[in-house]
Amino acid sequence: MHPLCVNCEAHGIYRKGDLVDHIVELRDDWSKRLDQDNLQTLCYACHNRKTRQAKHRRQQHERQMEQIQR
Numbered sequence: 001m002h003p004l005c006v007n008c009e010a011h012g013i014y015r016k017g018d019l020v021d022h023i024v025e026l027r028d029d030w031s032k033r034l035d036q037d038n039l040q041t042l043c044y045a046c047h048n049r050k051t052r053q054a055k056h057r058r059q060q061h062e063r064q065m066e067q068i069q070r
Contacts, residue, residue: 005043007050017041025054 001020008015021042024032032038042050 001039002041004041005046006040007042007046015043018044019047021047021050 001017003017005013005015005017019042021040022032023038023040026033
């Protein structure tokens with residue numbers, strides 16, 4: 001696994017990676033849980049940001065689905 005945060009590195013910042021992240025979240029595609037190509041190293045800040053954004057997208061999608069069902 002790559003030792004640096006891939007998101008920070010893409011922006012020219014060299015910060016050590018703190019954890020391994022599933023690029024496509026497991027709740028979105030369980031079949032990718034063991035796929036090595038679905039893993040990336042992130043620092044805590046980037047992982048928390050990515051998780052918040054994914055949660056926000058899911059909530060928006062749920063609201064849209066509720067409105068369609070009405």
